[in-house]
Amino acid sequence: MDREAAAADEALRTRSHTTHRAATLSLLTLDTAAWCGGFLGAAWTRYEFDLTAAATGRVLTVALACAALYALLTLLRSRLYGRYPIGSAGDARGLAGTAAITAAVTLAGVLPWAERPVPATTPLVGGTVALVLMAAGRGLWRLHADRHRPARHAERCLVYGVDAASERLVRVLLHDPDSSYRPVGLLDDAPESRGLRLEGLRVLGGREQVGAVVRATQARTVIFSMTGGDPRLLRDVRTRTLEAGATFKVLPPVREVLDRPVHATDVRDLQLTDLLGRAHRVAELAVERGGLAGRRVLVTGAGGSIGSELCRQIARCEPDELMMLDRDESALHALQMSLHGRALLDGPELILADIRDADGIARVIADRQPDVVFHAAALKHLTLLQRHPGEAIKTNIWGTLNVLEACRDVAEFVNISTDKAANPTSVLGYSKRITERLTAHRAAQLGGTYLSVRFGNVLSSRGSVLTAFQAQISAGVPITVTHPDVTRYFMTVQEAVHLVLQAATIGRGGEALVLDMGEPVRIADVARRLSAEADHPVDIVYTGLRPGEKLHEHLFGADEADSRPLHPLISHVPVPPLDPDEVRALDPYADPEELVKRMAAFCETIGAVLPALPGQR
Numbered sequence: 141m142d143r144e145a146a147a148a149d150e151a152l153r154t155r156s157h158t159t160h161r162a163a164t165l166s167l168l169t170l171d172t173a174a175w176c177g178g179f180l181g182a183a184w185t186r187y188e189f190d191l192t193a194a195a196t197g198r199v200l201t202v203a204l205a206c207a208a209l210y211a212l213l214t215l216l217r218s219r220l221y222g223r224y225p226i227g228s229a230g231d232a233r234g235l236a237g238t239a240a241i242t243a244a245v246t247l248a249g250v251l252p253w254a255e256r257p258v259p260a261t262t263p264l265v266g267g268t269v270a271l272v273l274m275a276a277g278r279g280l281w282r283l284h285a286d287r288h289r290p291a292r293h294a295e296r297c298l299v300y301g302v303d304a305a306s307e308r309l310v311r312v313l314l315h316d317p318d319s320s321y322r323p324v325g326l327l328d329d330a331p332e333s334r335g336l337r338l339e340g341l342r343v344l345g346g347r348e349q350v351g352a353v354v355r356a357t358q359a360r361t362v363i364f365s366m367t368g369g370d371p372r373l374l375r376d377v378r379t380r381t382l383e384a385g386a387t388f389k390v391l392p393p394v395r396e397v398l399d400r401p402v403h404a405t406d407v408r409d410l411q412l413t414d415l416l417g418r419a420h421r422v423a424e425l426a427v428e429r430g431g432l433a434g435r436r437v438l439v440t441g442a443g444g445s446i447g448s449e450l451c452r453q454i455a456r457c458e459p460d461e462l463m464m465l466d467r468d469e470s471a472l473h474a475l476q477m478s479l480h481g482r483a484l485l486d487g488p489e490l491i492l493a494d495i496r497d498a499d500g501i502a503r504v505i506a507d508r509q510p511d512v513v514f515h516a517a518a519l520k521h522l523t524l525l526q527r528h529p530g531e532a533i534k535t536n537i538w539g540t541l542n543v544l545e546a547c548r549d550v551a552e553f554v555n556i557s558t559d560k561a562a563n564p565t566s567v568l569g570y571s572k573r574i575t576e577r578l579t580a581h582r583a584a585q586l587g588g589t590y591l592s593v594r595f596g597n598v599l600s601s602r603g604s605v606l607t608a609f610q611a612q613i614s615a616g617v618p619i620t621v622t623h624p625d626v627t628r629y630f631m632t633v634q635e636a637v638h639l640v641l642q643a644a645t646i647g648r649g650g651e652a653l654v655l656d657m658g659e660p661v662r663i664a665d666v667a668r669r670l671s672a673e674a675d676h677p678v679d680i681v682y683t684g685l686r687p688g689e690k691l692h693e694h695l696f697g698a699d700e701a702d703s704r705p706l707h708p709l710i711s712h713v714p715v716p717p718l719d720p721d722e723v724r725a726l727d728p729y730a731d732p733e734e735l736v737k738r739m740a741a742f743c744e745t746i747g748a749v750l751p752a753l754p755g756q757r
Contacts, residue, residue: 170277171214171270172207178270179203182262198257202246203266210242235274243267294322296358297389300350300377301365302328302336302343309365309391309407310339321407324357329373347373350380361387363407431645432457438510439464440495440543441517443471445601446556448478449633450514450640455479457641463508465491466517495539498546505546512552512644515543518572522560525567526688529735530728536571537578541720544582544590554643555579555592557652559629562594562697566688570739576652577718577742583649584717592652592715593643596629596693598636605663609670618679619667626685627660627692639710646706654695654702654711718742 183199184191191199214234246263250256297313299306310326313319326338329346336343344353350362362381364374374390381388389407437454441447442464448471451464466472472490477483491508493500495517505513518536519525525532540555547553557576560569576592583590599606605628612619631639639655647653664680671678685691696702700713726738 167278167281168211171210171274172204174270174273174277175207175210175266176200176203177273178268179206179258179262179266181269182266183258186259186261186265199262202250202258202262206242206246206263206267206270209245210238213238213241231278232275235278236271239267239271239274294319295360295387296324297321297361297363298325298327298344298350298353298357298359298386299323299341299363299365300327300347302326302330302333302338303365305391306365307338309363310341314339321361321363324359325353327353327362327377347377347380350377351384354381354384354386359386361389363389363391365391432459432512432641434458434460435511436461436509437463437512437514438491438505438508439514439516440466441515441556442466443468443475444516445598445604445633446636446640447514447516448475449637450516451475452479453637453641454514461508462489463491463510464489465493465504467492467494495543496534498538498542501542502546505543505550510547510550512554513543513547513550514554514556514640514644515540516556517543518556518575520558520568522566522568522688523686525571526686526736527732529567529732529739530730532567532571533723533726533728533735533739536568537574537723537726540575541578541723544578545720547582548586551588552644553579553582553588553590554640554647555590556640557592557594559594559596559654559693559695560690561652562694562700564740564743565690567736567739568688570736570743573743574718574723574739576715578720578723580650580715581717581719587649589644589647589649591643591647591649593640593647594652594654594695594713595631595636595639596657596695597631598633599630601633606666606670609667613670613674613678616676618681619671620681620683621664621667622683622685622689623691624664624682625691626663626689628663629657629660629693629695631655631657642707642710646710648712650715650717652713652715654713656709656711657695660692 179199179202180191180196183195187195243263243266246267247260250258250260250263299310306326310323313321313323323339323341325344326333326336326341327345327347327350328334328336328343333343334345344357353359354362362377364377378388391407432454437459439447439451439454439462442451443466447464447466451462454462464472464475466475469485469492472492473483473485476485476487476490491504493504495501517539519532525536544553555575557572558568560566561573561576562569564570564573576594579590579592582588597604601607609619635655635657639653643653667680671680696711696713702711703713704711706712723742726735728735730738
């Protein structure tokens with residue numbers, strides 16, 4: 141087998157060398173003809189279309205000398221800088237530079253002659269014409285190669301959407317020989333798009349023509365570009381695609397493939413989150429990544445859904461050091477694997493610690509001296525905390541207090557909160573509202589940028605309703621919904637992390653930032669959509685609201701105003717401070733009902749009007 145593989149590799153190298161040699165000879169012939177044609181054309185027009193045989197001979201001699209010099213310079217450039225693909229941008233830059241040098245050298249050689257073999261203008265005009273001819277030849281070469289390049293297992297596909305992202309996708313799919321898809325046409329509903337062409341592909345119709353175009357082009361896949369896409373449009377196009385017998389794929393929003401070009405591998409299957417009807421607002425949030433560059437950043441709860449995505453986004457901001465703290469060693473292992481593709485657990489960036497351990501947290505902060513702290517560690521399951529309020533006190537309240545007290549010399553502190561802290565009715569909401577107030581107290585004491593970030597349910601996070609529904613569908617059991625009319629605010633993990641990073645840039649001490657999450661989503665509608673997507677019948681069972689649950693969540697408390705002084709999608713809410721000594725008096729082992737009442741008392745509406753933050757009215 142090894143001998144056969146070696147023989148196959150040798151045959152492949154021989155074939156590649158032969159192809160390269162043939163291409164080089166063809167280009168040499170093309171370039172020589174271009175120089176001769178350019179010089180002849182320049183001289184012919186210079187002599188007013190009356191060029192003698194002797195003059196023609198002299199022009200051709202100079203042109204051949206130019207072609208030889210050009211070939212020598214091209215060979216030298218290829219060896220020094222490497223060879224660019226024919227017709228690429230690098231090839232075009234090298235072509236222009238080498239042609240300019242050749243023309244300049246020829247002009248310098250002609251000028252000293254008393255009786256010049258060609259007019260002085262010929263090298264300049266002829267070199268320009270030769271450059272145009274050589275560039276046109278390479279362009280045609282590239283076009284022919286792209287159209288006749290064999291694509292391995294490439295499926296004929298249609299791309300729905302005409303925008304910058306889909307244009308880049310079409311270009312990648314056409315020019316990548318290993319692409320799994322070969323575009324044969326475009327689809328778009330905009331009337332002004334009809335008849336347009338991208339990379340030679342024409343817009344063949346809109347959503348109404350999906351079935352007819354699929355049959356006419358024999359396309360096996362429709363790729364939907366989701367940049368700014370309406371979820372209702374997505375569902376409609378998907379339905380029509382499946383009815384036509386084709387496969388439906390999506391290209392995620394450009395912000396989801398952050399800071400890099402579109403690749404063929406970005407095309408993916410439709411995810412259930414794409415069908416929820418929730419508009420992605422993250423694209424409208426401009427995050428200043430330079431704010432974390434060169435700084436020491438610590439993330440608590442780094443192994444959780446928010447914490448891990450936060451670490452991935454912060455890593456792109458080029459911090460001086462990113463420190464990831466969690467008490468779950470398996471979560472830290474998975475996080476390091478997602479960041480580096482390996483998880484040896486031997487780096488100083490991983491910190492195994494528990495925020496309940498006040499002395500341990502104090503030592504970590506004092507030793508590592510972070511500039512910015514993102515506090516994401518918390519217990520979050522509402523029903524469990526309702527039954528065990530003492531655990532919410534020890535982790536969510538006292539744990540946050542431990543971190544706050546250890547961060548006396550930290551410049552910025554961002555506490556991750558929840559919409560359940562607005563008009564709270566549950567232990568989870570009470571505990572997170574108290575952490576907001578404790579953070580505001582620290583800001584008032586130290587005058588630093590200590591603030592909270594409040595958002596709704598994060599799609600596909602661990603323990604989220606969507607994850608639970610998917611697990612129930614996979615297990616073949618009914619989907620359980622608490623109430624037919626219950627609604628919740630949803631956001632993607634990318635939106636949540638963008639909001640947190642934005643808070644570090646525009647947030648001010650003593651406030652809570654709230655993202656405009658659009659309209660709340662009816663949970664029963666989500667259940668019905670997921671049920672319709674399942675490959676087997678799934679029932680929906682209503683179980684009733686559990687203790688502490690609301691029918692509808694709020695983003696703002698009764699005493700809070702929606703003020704957006706710095707960004708149209710982010711509200712700034714002042715938070716009344718709370719003295720830590722008051723919560724230290726709580727007894728986590730007291731009677732649960734009495735404990736809940738005491739926590740609720742810390743969250744009662746403040747009678748006094750809070751002073752407005754700078755920039756607010």
